[in-house]
Amino acid sequence: MRDKWKKLVLKHSAVFEAHELVGDSKWQDIPMELLVRILALVDHRTVLVASGVCTGWRDALSLGILELSFSWCGKSVSMLVQSVAYKFYRLQSCNLRRCTLLNDQAVQAIARHCHDLSSLDLSNGRSSGTRLTDLSLVALANGCKLLQKLDLSGCIGITEAGLVQLAESCRQLKHLNLCGCDNAGSDNALKALAQNCVGLQILNAGWCDRITDEGISAMAIWCPDLRGVDLCGCHLISDVSVIALAEKCHRLRYLGLHCCRNITDLSMYSLVNSRNTTTSTKSYVQCILSDQDGYGLVSLNLSGCTALSGQAVQAVCDSFPALHTCPERHSLNVSGCTNLTSVHCSCVVDRGNRSAIASRLQQQ
Numbered sequence: 001m002r003d004k005w006k007k008l009v010l011k012h013s014a015v016f017e018a019h020e021l022v023g024d025s026k027w028q029d030i031p032m033e034l035l036v037r038i039l040a041l042v043d044h045r046t047v048l049v050a051s052g053v054c055t056g057w058r059d060a061l062s063l064g065i066l067e068l069s070f071s072w073c074g075k076s077v078s079m080l081v082q083s084v085a086y087k088f089y090r091l092q093s094c095n096l097r098r099c100t101l102l103n104d105q106a107v108q109a110i111a112r113h114c115h116d117l118s119s120l121d122l123s124n125g126r127s128s129g130t131r132l133t134d135l136s137l138v139a140l141a142n143g144c145k146l147l148q149k150l151d152l153s154g155c156i157g158i159t160e161a162g163l164v165q166l167a168e169s170c171r172q173l174k175h176l177n178l179c180g181c182d183n184a185g186s187d188n189a190l191k192a193l194a195q196n197c198v199g200l201q202i203l204n205a206g207w208c209d210r211i212t213d214e215g216i217s218a219m220a221i222w223c224p225d226l227r228g229v230d231l232c233g234c235h236l237i238s239d240v241s242v243i244a245l246a247e248k249c250h251r252l253r254y255l256g257l258h259c260c261r262n263i264t265d266l267s268m269y270s271l272v273n274s275r276n277t278t279t280s281t282k283s284y285v286q287c288i289l290s291d292q293d294g295y296g297l298v299s300l301n302l303s304g305c306t307a308l309s310g311q312a313v314q315a316v317c318d319s320f321p322a323l324h325t326c327p328e329r330h331s332l333n334v335s336g337c338t339n340l341t342s343v344h345c346s347c348v349v350d351r352g353n354r355s356a357i358a359s360r361l362q363q364q
């Protein structure tokens with residue numbers, strides 16, 4: 001182990017020259033700041049190994065390591081997380097993505113020790129995300145009240161009750177991914193989120209097919225800062241939801257309505273109107289002043305929305321210059337809608353004009 005560290009320090013000796021740690025220096029004397037800087041250069045498995053070298057290193061890493069990923073762990077992930085969570089109590093970001101054998105006890109260990117956690121990725125494949133239950137959500141609600149970003153996609157073992165409890169405690173949530181959590185994603189859960197997490201910016205409720213206009217309207221009213229909403233596969237959603245989002249959420253940039261077959265032209269014209277009417281309102285001015293990213297839709301997924309007409313979707317495309325149907329950018333997705341083949345972005349029109357001019361010139 002020590003040889004490995006010596007090699008690492010030698011490798012980066014140009015950076016750490018001033019510390020003169022090579023040769024006969026005592027390893028336990030490495031300044032904390034330097035140790036943490038070295039460990040920023042290695043993978044997270046090595047960080048965990050280093051935390052077991054001596055108490056000095058463990059204490060230094062406890063203070064200095066703010067981000068860890070356990071995605072590389074494989075079958076031992078739950079045991080490992082439970083055995084090391086106490087060392088990393090200052091953790092702010094933890095990645096447990098695709099840890100298919102992760103269980104509630106591991107999440108409980110994190111929640112018990114890592115109270116500064118602001119970002120947690122528990123996303124899982126739909127076929128294997130059954131191990132996490134509401135016990136995990138309750139633990140997070142009690143221990144990680146500073147959570148801002150939480151990815152629960154594919155966690156099909158969690159329910160509405162757990163999500164409501166989480167919403168009531170983790171009121172700083174800004175990004176929440178519930179894609180595929182069809183037992184948890186419900187109108188009641190969305191209402192709890194809307195009333196408690198008013199700063200929510202990104203919500204992915206894809207394939208939570210119990211969600212109706214009631215839940216989305218509550219989100220639109222209480223969470224005016226929403227910038228991204230994905231309702232793919234939420235087949236009960238109608239124009240009511242889209243109209244509410246268009247009217248209340250002036251910062252909306254990303255909207256996913258894949259396979260929302262009840263959506264009609266009314267939704268499209270409400271998006272067009274939101275662009276036009278907000279230009280004269282006070283809230284629009286506030287949006288422009290406070291948003292360096294600009295405003296207006298930059299991504300719209302209408303694939304499978306078969307009730308829409310080409311005219312209405314073209315009006316949306318014309319209203320938001322960042323929406324493109326061309327393959328290069330493809331930010332307006334209308335695949336699977338045979339009646340929308342006539343919708344084109346400005347690039348296609350420009351290209352058409354250029355080729356028409358070129359052919360006219362050739363004829364002359």
Ligand SMILES: [Zn+2]
Nearest residue numbers: 324326345347
């Ligand atoms: Zn284009």
